[in-house]
Amino acid sequence: MSTNSAKFIFEELIQGNLRFQKNQSTTIINNKEVLSNEPKAIILSCIDSRVIPEVIFDQGIGDLYVSRIAGNIENKDIINSFEFACNFKGCKVLIVLGHEDCGAVTSVCDNHETLFVNLKPHIAPAIKAISQKINFDKDRNQYITKVSELSVLLTLDRIRFKSPILSNLEKNNELILVGAMYSLITGEIRILN
Ligand SMILES: [Zn+2]
Secondary structure, eight states, rough: TTSSSSHHOOOOOHHHHHHHHHOOOOOOOOOOOOOOOOOOEEEEEOTTTOOOOHHHEEEEEEEEEEOOOSSSSSOHHHHHHHHHHTTOOOOOOOEEEEETTHHHHHHTTTTTTSTTTTTTTHHHHHHHHTTTTTTTTTTTHHHHHHHHHHHHHHHHHHHHHHHHHHHHHHHHHHOEEEEEEEOTTTTTEEEHH
């Protein structure tokens, strides 16, 4: 497998997360010798202070483009950044990373009127779908977990739909687009799909 292939880079990230889980991280995070800006992958994650992509994938300076926003959802500016990253910088992996105990997703599920007003329409389709399967009052935790997971997958679908550039790269096997969930307890990044 070429060290420049999407599959190889994806596997590198998975291996980095395994090292992190086992407390065997090897990356020197303060390496100031990296002067080029040629990251191999993009992570779209939450602003949550506990979800730090470089740390949980055991990657260093210059390895990742990272976009962080409450609820790890897309918008047109973020998508435009991803198109730049893939088209001009050659990134070959894009991971939309949700996480356990997401305050943003939880506040939307709880129908909190004043928090994350702009996030609501992004999470609403996942809430609608999960409400048909799980009763919020009976099983709130399970409900929020499933909404978080589905929202990651729907975010991926919207990225594909809104960006012909990225979806074409994916169709040509030049870009791996996946969703994943991060466990705050174990440090595991579980691939969805
Ligand atoms: Zn969050």
